[in-house]
Amino acid sequence: MQLIKYILSPIWKTWFFLCFAIPFLILFPAFYFGLKTKKFDFVFRLKRIWAIIISRGAFLFPKIKYQTKKYHLPKPCIIVSNHTSYLDIVFCPEYIDHTAVFMGKYELLKIPLFKYFFVYLDIPVNRKSITNAHKAFSDAGKKIDEKLSVVIYPEGTISENGKLRAFKNGAFKLAIEKQIPIVPVVNLNNWHFLQNGGFFKSNGSSGVPEIFVGNPINTAGMTEKDIEILKEKVHTFTKEKLKEFYGE
Numbered sequence: 001m002q003l004i005k006y007i008l009s010p011i012w013k014t015w016f017f018l019c020f021a022i023p024f025l026i027l028f029p030a031f032y033f034g035l036k037t038k039k040f041d042f043v044f045r046l047k048r049i050w051a052i053i054i055s056r057g058a059f060l061f062p063k064i065k066y067q068t069k070k071y072h073l074p075k076p077c078i079i080v081s082n083h084t085s086y087l088d089i090v091f092c093p094e095y096i097d098h099t100a101v102f103m104g105k106y107e108l109l110k111i112p113l114f115k116y117f118f119v120y121l122d123i124p125v126n127r128k129s130i131t132n133a134h135k136a137f138s139d140a141g142k143k144i145d146e147k148l149s150v151v152i153y154p155e156g157t158i159s160e161n162g163k164l165r166a167f168k169n170g171a172f173k174l175a176i177e178k179q180i181p182i183v184p185v186v187n188l189n190n191w192h193f194l195q196n197g198g199f200f201k202s203n204g205s206s207g208v209p210e211i212f213v214g215n216p217i218n219t220a221g222m223t224e225k226d227i228e229i230l231k232e233k234v235h236t237f238t239k240e241k242l243k244e245f246y247g248e
Contacts, residue, residue, distance in 0.1 A: 009204040012058070016194065016204065019057035023050055028113055035120035040148065041099050043121060048093035055090060059206030060193060062091045067215045072097055074181040074216050076149045080171050081184070082238050083153035084162045084191035087209060091190070092151055095213055100149040103140060106132070127156050137170050144178050154231075160197040162189070164239055172231045176224065181216035184234045186241040188212060212241050 024031075027046055034043035055062060073079070075098050081088060089102065102117075106126035109115045118124045123143070125136035140150045152174075154167035175182045188210040195202035214237055222230065242248075 009202070010199055012206065013194070013199060013204040016054075016058045019054045023053045023057075024114070032116060035116055038120075040101075040121055044093065044099040051090050051093045055087075055094075060087070061208050062094060063208050063210045064091075064095050064213060065210070066213045071215075073149065073183055076144045076147050076178075077181045077183050077216060078144075078171055078175045079149060079151045079183045079185055080154055080167075080234055081151070082164055082187055082242075083155050083158050084187050084189075085158065085194045085196060087190040087194045088153070088187045089151075091187075091209065091211060095185070095211065096149065096151070098149065100151050101140075101143050102151045103136060103153075123150070133170070137174055140174060141178060144174075144180060150174075154234075158196040159191070160195065160202070162191040162242075164235070164242060167231050167235050169227055169231060172227050172234070173224070175219045176222045176227060176230065179220050179222075181218055182230070182234060183216050184214040184237050186212040186214070186238050188242065188245045210245070212245075214241075 027050055030046055031043060034040070034046065054060075073096060079092070079096060079100065089104075092100070092102075102122045103125055104118065104122060106124045109118050109124050123136050123139050126132040140152075143150055152171040154171045155165040156168055157165075159165060172182070190209045190211075192203055193205055193207050193209050195204065217230070217233065219226075219230065
């Protein structure tokens with residue numbers, strides 16, 4: 001079984017890359033036009049189309065559940081999620097129903113063409129630099145002032161085995177400063193289908209990834225004293241949903 005997985009996983013990952021790259025190259029002129037002219041709603045709608053092409057083309061059919069019922073996300077808000085796979089980013093436009101920007105690692109600026117998202121819209125962050133990280137959250141605040149939502153992965157890195165790590169303060173501090181809701185999202189098993197950690201050694205397959213969208217958490221009236229409480233609330237929510245899913 002392991003031998004079959006070892007053979008098929010790289011084949012599927014190659015196909016996934018093609019599903020990612022070819023539509024991106026086709027859509028790039030439209031992306032670039034939208035970014036240059038600051039038509040960010042148009043760009044995000046294109047991202048949604050691209051995301052659906054990637055996932056369905058790779059035979060991935062995300063199952064999105066809501067804590068109570070499907071709802072329109074507050075605008076603006078901060079979407080906070082555990083980070084288990086690059087699929088976490090791919091699936092975002094399927095449950096975020098308005099324009100949102102992503103806070104991503106600084107290295108993405110080195111990718112040809114793709115870097116323009118981070119030049120004109122999304123926010124690169126170098127977490128190794130305190131100055132750069134501070135600027136990134138300042139830029140995120142400006143995006144919120146423009147009524148754009150922000151997607152932040154507070155673990156700061158991708159987990160290779162889906163295990164939840166400690167959250168950093170930034171997203172929660174920003175939500176309280178701007179007095180906007182936090183929407184907690186739990187990526188339950190994305191890493192089963194596209195795992196970080198080596199082309200041949202890690203998982204890669206089609207299937208049904210599952211995502212759980214929690215109810216918005218209101219931060220109105222909170223102060224800096226509440227950052228730790230808010231962070232712990234979201235972390236506990238995420239941990240409990242993961243335990244529930246895996247039956248632990």
